[in-house]
Amino acid sequence: xxxxxxxxxxxxxxxxxxxxxxxxxxxxxxxxxxxxxxxxxxxxxxxxxxxxxxxxxxxxxxxxxxxxxxxxxxxxxxxxxxxxxxxxxxxxxxxxxxxxxxxxxxxxxxxxxxxxxxxxxxxxxxxxxxxxxxxxxxxxxxxxxxxxxxxxxxxxxxxxxxxxxxxxxxxxxxxxxxxxxxxxxxxxxxxxxxxxxxxxxxxxxxxxxxxxxxxxxxxxxxxxxxxxxxxxxxxxxxxxxxxxxxxxxxxxxxxxxxxxxxxxxxxxxxxxxxxxxxxxxxxxxxxxxxxxxxxxxxxxxxxxxxxxxxxxxxxxxxxxxxxxxxxxxxxxxxxxxxxxxxxxxxxxxxxxxxxxxxxxxxxxxxxxxxxxxxxxxxxxxxxxxxxxxxxxxxxxxxxxxxxxxxxxxxxxxxxxxxxxxxxxxxxxxxxxxxxxxxxxxxxxxxxxx
Numbered sequence: 001x002x003x004x005x006x007x008x009x010x011x012x013x014x015x016x017x018x019x020x021x022x023x024x025x026x027x028x029x030x031x032x033x034x035x036x037x038x039x040x041x042x043x044x045x046x047x048x049x050x051x052x053x054x055x056x057x058x059x060x061x062x063x064x065x066x067x068x069x070x071x072x073x074x075x076x077x078x079x080x081x082x083x084x085x086x087x088x089x090x091x092x093x094x095x096x097x098x099x100x101x102x103x104x105x106x107x108x109x110x111x112x113x114x115x116x117x118x119x120x121x122x123x124x125x126x127x128x129x130x131x132x133x134x135x136x137x138x139x140x141x142x143x144x145x146x147x148x149x150x151x152x153x154x155x156x157x158x159x160x161x162x163x164x165x166x167x168x169x170x171x172x173x174x175x176x177x178x179x180x181x182x183x184x185x186x187x188x189x190x191x192x193x194x195x196x197x198x199x200x201x202x203x204x205x206x207x208x209x210x211x212x213x214x215x216x217x218x219x220x221x222x223x224x225x226x227x228x229x230x231x232x233x234x235x236x237x238x239x240x241x242x243x244x245x246x247x248x249x250x251x252x253x254x255x256x257x258x259x260x261x262x263x264x265x266x267x268x269x270x271x272x273x274x275x276x277x278x279x280x281x282x283x284x285x286x287x288x289x290x291x292x293x294x295x296x297x298x299x300x301x302x303x304x305x306x307x308x309x310x311x312x313x314x315x316x317x318x319x320x321x322x323x324x325x326x327x328x329x330x331x332x333x334x335x336x337x338x339x340x341x342x343x344x345x346x347x348x349x350x351x352x353x354x355x356x357x358x359x360x361x362x363x364x365x366x367x368x369x370x371x372x373x374x375x376x377x378x379x380x381x382x383x384x385x386x387x388x389x390x391x392x393x394x395x396x397x398x399x400x401x402x403x404x405x406x407x408x409x410x411x412x413x414x415x416x417x418x419x420x421x422x423x424x425x426x427x428x429x430x431x432x433x434x435x436x437x438x439x440x441x442x443x444x445x446x447x448x449x
Contacts, residue, residue, distance in 0.1 A: 010177045018170030025162045032158065037150045044124055044143055045109055048073075052107065052128040052141045059130045059137060074123075074142050080135030091117075097140045100127035104136060111145050121145070183212050187219065199227040235393075244284060247277040287410040290343070291393070294417040300337035302422075304444055307341070307371060308332045311364055314345055322356045322377075328364040333444040334371050336422045344426075347415040348375040348437050355379030355435060366443050373439040374429075382435045387428035391416045412437075 004012065055075060058064040066075055066086045076097055077086040084096070091097065094117050102108040106129075113122040122145035130137045149155035187203040194201050202223060205216045254273050258265040308328050315326055334341075352360045356377035363374045382390060393413045412426075415437075419426040424441035 010174060010181060013177045014170050014174035017173035018166050021169035022162075022166045025165050029158045029162055033148070033150060033154065036154055037146055037148070040146055040150055041124065044146070045126065048109070048124065048126040048141050048143060049107060049128070052126055052139055055141065056128060056130040056139055059139065060132060072143055076140040078138040078140075080137060082138075097123070097142050098125045098127055100125075101138070102127055102129055104129050104131060113145075118142075180212075183216065187216060191219070194223070199223060199230060232393075244281065247281045247284075250277045284410075287414060290414050291410060291417070294414070294421060300339050302336050303338075304333055304335055305338055305341065306331065307334050307373070307441075308364060310338065310341060311345060311362065311373065314342060314349075315362060318349065320349075320353050320360065322353060323359045324362070325359060326362045328362070329366055332364055332366050332371050334422070334441050335444045336441070340418050340421070344415045344418040344439070345373075345375075347411040348373075348439070351375075351411055351437070352377040352379075352435070357434075369443050371441045371443045373441075374436060375439075376431055376436040377434040379434045381431060381433065382428050390428060391426070415439075 051073065055064055055077075059077060063077065063086050066077070066088045068089075074088045074091045074097070075086075076084055076088075076091050076094075078096070079085050087094075097117055098110055098112060100108040100110060107126055109124060109126045111122055111124050112118065117123075123142040124145050125140060125142040128139045128141065130139050183204060183206040190201050190203045202220045203216050205220070206213045251274055254270050254277075258267065258270045308330055312326070312328055315324060318324070349360070349362075352375050356379050359378045361374070361376045363372075365372050391412050393410055416426040419439055419441070422441055424439060426437065426439050429436045429438045
């Protein structure tokens with residue numbers, strides 16, 4: 001059946017439609033033949049009975065003369081002793097056509113194909129008793145039985161109709177399915193032209209509101225998402241290349257300046273400058289690796305974590321140039337990766353310290369089944385129309401570029417991805433002064449490390 005599976009849907013549906021129509025037409029044809037045949041048999045039986053009545057009327061007067069052949073009908077007459085006293089020429093030397101002996105006043109019929117009696121085929125035989133003064137005589141009358149197809153006048157039209165209807169079903173289904181699937185050809189052709197470097201094509205949308213239209217619209221939405229994802233990756237690669245180029249350029253410039261006069265070069269100072277550029281490159285590479293892991297869905301093993309203990313420990317060991325205030329609810333539990341949650345917290349603290357004037361506030365609460373961690377500063381804040389932009393990769397506001405020219409612009413983006421990987425959210429909310437970043441995670445009740 002491999003050829004069947006390799007065939008087109010159009011061909012297979014046409015074959016199935018033709019097969020179903022063939023079954024229906026066959027069933028209908030059989031029903032018609034059976035009904036017509038039964039009707040014809042009933043008519044012949046009635047005709048036989050009428051003929052038997054006529055011959056019986058003659059027999060009550062005298063033995064009828066059956067020497068002349070009656071086309072299409074044969075007759076045998078038996079006296080009360082069972083002796084054949086009259087018969088049509090075809091049955092003169094034949095045994096009785098049937099052994100049926102109906103009760104007086106009735107008759108019986110049968111179809112027989114006895115080769116000794118009817119060498120030419122099957123016959124419908126009617127046995128009819130006739131009362132005379134000397135006893136009951138038996139009269140057998142027979143006509144040829146109908147073939148299974150009744151007659152060519154019936155089977156030929158049925159056959160022609162069967163062929164026409166099956167053919168019409170197959171051809172019609174082939175054309176209708178082809179017309180219905182015509183948009184699929186357009187969709188296929190468009191998808192063939194789409195490459196990783198050319199995602200601007202969109203598949204044609206059929207005008208009828210059906211499943212194919214839904215398919216086309218879904219394909220176009222998928223292509224839109226794919227194009228945005230590819231553009232995002234291209235921008236990411238471009239931005240990463242640009243940010244990597246800056247420290248590499250600084251390293252090369254320092255080395256070239258030192259190599260121009262190696263004897264008079266201040267190598268310790270040059271080394272410190274190179275280490276600063278290397279640190280910047282290392283931070284960027286670490287961020288890029290973290291972004292790649294998050295994009296690939298790679299996540300560390302999760303376990304119950306006392307978030308209060310984690311935040312308190314990080315704040316205790318953190319050295320900042322500003323005042324650090326904290327308000328942490330005790331025993332706040334979450335399920336997650338300690339390493340990734342630590343990275344998330346430090347990214348938020350780094351951002352706050354970059355913009356704070358004199359104070360950073362950290363609060364941790366539990367509310368309505370959620371753990372809420374807020375990190376705020378008393379800096380210039382984030383404009384409402386930029387609160388989503390700061391979470392995009394390599395996005396750095398003007399104030400951030402001034403205060404930290406070596407930043408990567410990936411910290412908050414990584415923090416949001418880490419929050420989402422833990423089933424939470426990270427947003428920038430309103431604040432009386434400065435910026436306020438709010439992390440919300442599902443709370444874990446009743447477990448501790």
